[in-house]
Amino acid sequence: MNPRARRILGRLGNALIVVVAATFAVSMLTRLLPVDLAQVLLPTASDAEREILRAEIGANKDPFTYYLTWLWDFVRGDFGKIYFASGSESVGTRLASAVPRSLLLMLYAQVIALAVAIPLGMWSGYRAGRRADRVISTTLFSFSAVPSFAVGLTLIVVIGVRLQWLPTLGYEPLSAGLWLHISHMIMPALSLSLGLIATYTRLLRADVVATLREDYVTMAASKGLTNTRILWRHVFRPSSLTLFTSAALNMGALIGGAIVVEAVFATYGLGFEVYTALQGRQFVALQSYVAIIAVFYVLFNLVVDEAAGFVDPRTRNRRLNG
Amino acid sequence: MADKRGRRIAERISYSWLGFVVALAVVGPWLPFDAWNTVYDDALAVGPFSGGHLLGTDSNGYDLLLGVVNGARLSILVAVIAVGLGGFIGSALGIFAAYARGRVDSVITTVFNVILSVPNLVLALALVAVFATNIDVTDSVPTWRRVLVLILSLTIVIIPILGRIARAAALAWTGREFVLAAQTMGMRARNIIWTHIVPNVMPALIAVGFLAVGVVIIAEASLSILGVGVPDGASWGAMISRGRNEIDYAPHVVLVPLFFLAVTVICTNHVGDIIRARLDKRQARI
Numbered sequence: 001m002n003p004r005a006r007r008i009l010g011r012l013g014n015a016l017i018v019v020v021a022a023t024f025a026v027s028m029l030t031r032l033l034p035v036d037l038a039q040v041l042l043p044t045a046s047d048a049e050r051e052i053l054r055a056e057i058g059a060n061k062d063p064f065t066y067y068l069t070w071l072w073d074f075v076r077g078d079f080g081k082i083y084f085a086s087g088s089e090s091v092g093t094r095l096a097s098a099v100p101r102s103l104l105l106m107l108y109a110q111v112i113a114l115a116v117a118i119p120l121g122m123w124s125g126y127r128a129g130r131r132a133d134r135v136i137s138t139t140l141f142s143f144s145a146v147p148s149f150a151v152g153l154t155l156i157v158v159i160g161v162r163l164q165w166l167p168t169l170g171y172e173p174l175s176a177g178l179w180l181h182i183s184h185m186i187m188p189a190l191s192l193s194l195g196l197i198a199t200y201t202r203l204l205r206a207d208v209v210a211t212l213r214e215d216y217v218t219m220a221a222s223k224g225l226t227n228t229r230i231l232w233r234h235v236f237r238p239s240s241l242t243l244f245t246s247a248a249l250n251m252g253a254l255i256g257g258a259i260v261v262e263a264v265f266a267t268y269g270l271g272f273e274v275y276t277a278l279q280g281r282q283f284v285a286l287q288s289y290v291a292i293i294a295v296f297y298v299l300f301n302l303v304v305d306e307a308a309g310f311v312d313p314r315t316r317n318r319r320l321n322g
Numbered sequence: 323m324a325d326k327r328g329r330r331i332a333e334r335i336s337y338s339w340l341g342f343v344v345a346l347a348v349v350g351p352w353l354p355f356d357a358w359n360t361v362y363d364d365a366l367a368v369g370p371f372s373g374g375h376l377l378g379t380d381s382n383g384y385d386l387l388l389g390v391v392n393g394a395r396l397s398i399l400v401a402v403i404a405v406g407l408g409g410f411i412g413s414a415l416g417i418f419a420a421y422a423r424g425r426v427d428s429v430i431t432t433v434f435n436v437i438l439s440v441p442n443l444v445l446a447l448a449l450v451a452v453f454a455t456n457i458d459v460t461d462s463v464p465t466w467r468r469v470l471v472l473i474l475s476l477t478i479v480i481i482p483i484l485g486r487i488a489r490a491a492a493l494a495w496t497g498r499e500f501v502l503a504a505q506t507m508g509m510r511a512r513n514i515i516w517t518h519i520v521p522n523v524m525p526a527l528i529a530v531g532f533l534a535v536g537v538v539i540i541a542e543a544s545l546s547i548l549g550v551g552v553p554d555g556a557s558w559g560a561m562i563s564r565g566r567n568e569i570d571y572a573p574h575v576v577l578v579p580l581f582f583l584a585v586t587v588i589c590t591n592h593v594g595d596i597i598r599a600r601l602d603k604r605q606a607r608i
Contacts, residue, residue, distance in 0.1 A: 014435070021436040029452050040455065138332075145591040146584045147540040149547055153566065153580055157573040168569075256443035260544045264566070274444070275548055278451050290448045294440045 008306060015302045019295055026291045027070045030283045031063060040281050041083040053083070057284055079288035082277070091285045094273060095292070101171060102262065102269030106254045108185055109192035110247060116193070117200035121243070122231055124201065125208025136201065144198030148257040152191035152264045159187065169266040188265045192257055196250060203246055207239035214238075241308070248304040252297040333596055336589040343586050347398040350391045360385065380568060380575040386561075390582050393558040396469070397583070400557070401538040403473050408480025409531055415481070416488030417523060421496055421515055431489070434482035442479045446541050449475035450550045468552050472545070476538050483537075487530045491523040525601045532594030536587040543583055558583045 030037050037059060038050040045053070053059075057080070058066045073080070079091035120140075124133040160168035166187055172180040211217065212235060220230045255271075262271030270289065277286040377386040419430035437445065454471040495501065496519065504514050539558075545551040546559030547566070558579045565576030 014432075017432060018435050018439050021432070022439045025436065026440075026448070029448060033452055033455055035455055141592070141595075142588050145536060145588040147543070147587065149544060149562075150580050150584045153562070153569070153576055156569055157577060161570055161573060252441065256441040256544075259443060259447075260547055263548055274447070278447060278548055278550055281451075281455065283452070286448065286451060290440060290444055293444050297441060298439045 011302060011306070015298050019298050022294045022298070023071060023074070023291050024067050026287055026294065027067045028063065029287050029290070030057070030059075031066070033283065037283060040283065074288065074291060079292070080284035082280070082282050082285050091288050094285075095270070098268060098270045098273045101267065102255075102258055102271060105185060105188055105262070105267060105269060106192070106251060106258060108189035109196065109254065110251070112189055113193040113196035113200055114243075114247060117197045117204060117243075118236075118240075120197070121201040121204025122208055122236065125205040125212065125239070126227075126231060128205070128209045133205070137205070140198040140201050143194050144202075146194065147260075148191045148195060149260045149264055151194045152187065152261050155187045155191060156264070171267045171269070184265075184267070188261050188267050191261050191264075192254060195257070196247075196254075199250070200243055200247065204239060204243045207242055208235055211235045211239045245304065245308040248307075249301060252300055255293055255297065332592070336592040336596075339585060339589045340593060343394050343582075344398060346391050346394040348395075350395050353391065355388055355391065360388070377578050378572075378574050380565065380572065382564075386575065386578045389561050390558070390579060392556055393561055393579060394582070396552060396557040397539055397542060397559070397586075400469070400473055400476065400542050401535045404476035404538045405480055405484075405531055405534045407473075408477040409484045409527060409534065411477070412481040412483070412485030413488035413523065413527055416485040416490075417492045417515060417519060419485075420489045420492035421511065421519065423496075427489075430485075434485050434489075437478065437482040438486075442483070442537065443541055443544055446475045446479050447545055447548060447550055449478060450545060454550070465552060465556075472542065472552065476541060479541065480534055480538065483534060484527060484530060488523055488527055491526045492519055495519050495522045525597065529594045529597040529601060532590045532597065536590040536594075539583060539587055539590070 033040070037057070038045075038053045042050055042053055058069055061069065077092055079095060081088040081090055082094070120136055124136040127133045156168045159165050166183050168187070170184055172184050174181045208231075217230060217234060220234050221227075225233075258269070259271035259274050261267070262269050263275040266272065270293075274286065274289050276282075277289060377390065379385050380389075415430050415434075419427040440448070450471055453475070454468050501514060501518050504518060542551060542557060543559030543562055546557060546563045549563070551557065551559050551563070561579035562576055562583070565572075565579065568575045
């Protein structure tokens with residue numbers, strides 16, 4: 001077997017171990033509840049009804065059988081139910097509408113972040129050490145630490161309440177009209193993107209500074225090309241790899257921020273579902289959400305890492321000791 | 323040169339602010355103030371700088387300055403304990419893994435990776451939600467148990483973050499000549515770790531520890547906003563989450579704790595960054 005295939009298989013194996021262990025731990029969450037799950041989910045039901053529920057969610061099985069049946073359901077897309085006094089609703093149908101919205105929100109946040117960070121990073125790398133660079137770097141450093149919900153709440157106060165330019169709550173699908181959709185998404189997306197802008201600008205700046213020292217940049221300059229042309233045609237591409245890898249890896253990190261931001265703006269995505277599951281103490285649903293996020297996160301990071309190694313072989317051993 | 327002076331001033335501001343917040347947290351209870359939940363019913367939701375309320379009040383009549391001072395104690399306490407405990411357990415495991423190598427190392431690393439496979443906020447909220455549940459919604463969980471569950475959950479979140487850093491830093495030292503020399507001279511593994519590895523790993527851990535304090539403060543506030551934090555509204559996060567309901571007519575109620583939280587987190591990040599920069603310089607000279 002060639003070394004590349006072996007390495008990928010090794011990575012896959014590791015990821016599989018992590019996924020199995022993580023889903024096992026998550027499946028144990030409802031087992032570890034200090035109280036009776038059936039009583040929490042159906043507070044007004046009779047004992048007989050609760051017994052049916054226990055059988056349905058497998059609360060009577062031993063942990064390993066329980067895990068296996070839970071995993072089997074999970075893999076087939078049966079994520080359990082949300083229980084009401086009057087009945088229940090499948091988590092899967094909710095996810096089908098919630099997940100695309102969250103992905104859309106994260107996509108918008110990434111687009112805004114890259115659209116701002118690329119020019120800023122190029123500019124401050126080009127003017128490294130000058131005043132413009134120092135102002136950009138210091139300001140962004142402060143922003144990088146500010147949590148997204150703080151940005152979001154400030155935006156609500158200023159743009160939503162004081163200026164009344166944008167709606168502060170809710171979600172509208174694209175089919176309801178482009179502006180209606182965008183106007184509900186701008187503020188949540190902006191809140192998520194501010195921290196990213198800081199990170200991305202920093203990364204791009206460092207790489208631009210390094211690339212500008214390359215011989216081919218001197219070569220391009222001596223050919224008489226304009227600085228703008230050199231920057232965008234010769235410097236940007238070789239400098240952007242770290243940026244795009246980090247952008248891809250940040251998709252996972254965005255999930256945490258997205259949950260709070262969705263709760264703040266009542267954007268009805270996965271994060272908002274997590275929030276309502278917490279409020280309504282829907283532990284079966286919560287369990288599925290956490291498992292979905294974990295599996296997505298692990299697989300996504302794996303793919304990004306491999307893709308980055310494929311595009312730029314220099315990064316292949318980068319994370320060995322990490 | 324102006325740059326250097328600017329940086330020094332920024333450094334001082336960060337240290338002073340953190341000192342100020344920690345001082346609030348420590349001496350808060352002895353300050354001659356009313357209790358944070360004293361209701362001033364003559365001044366409901368008044369803005370900052372009005373009638374004896376420096377930062378204003380919320381619609382319950384709670385004074386926001388008192389709230390912030392009291393909140394500093396809980397937020398800082400939770401953050402420091404979680405990072406201290408998580409950092410201790412994490413770095414012990416990480417250093418041990420790096421020193422032992424082989425199977426022990428891969429088991430510990432896998433455990434870290436499993437914990438890290440869930441985004442930290444998601445992990446924290448799952449743990450808090452599960453372990454701080456009562457049968458009856460109306461029958462609230464006692465505050466001390468909530469705080470305990472919160473601290474332990476955040477500790478679990480911190481363990482792999484600092485553990486991985488400790489392992490990576492320790493790996494760089496376990497292969498060094500002086501460690502080899504100590505081993506061949508028959509020094510006990512425990513002594514080698516304590517005298518040769520721990521002191522070298524420590525600075526990196528302290529730098530990341532500051533960042534981790536920021537992470538925990540944000541996580542605590544996020545949990546409060548999601549409704550699973552400390553319930554009776556004593557922490558900064560709880561103040562923010564209560565202020566959210568008044569955002570339409572009294573925006574200062576949410577902005578005041580947000581400001582304190584944001585500045586504190588910026589400062590912990592800044593200080594972590596300063597320490598890391600010094601560290602890079604020091605290592606470069608070796």
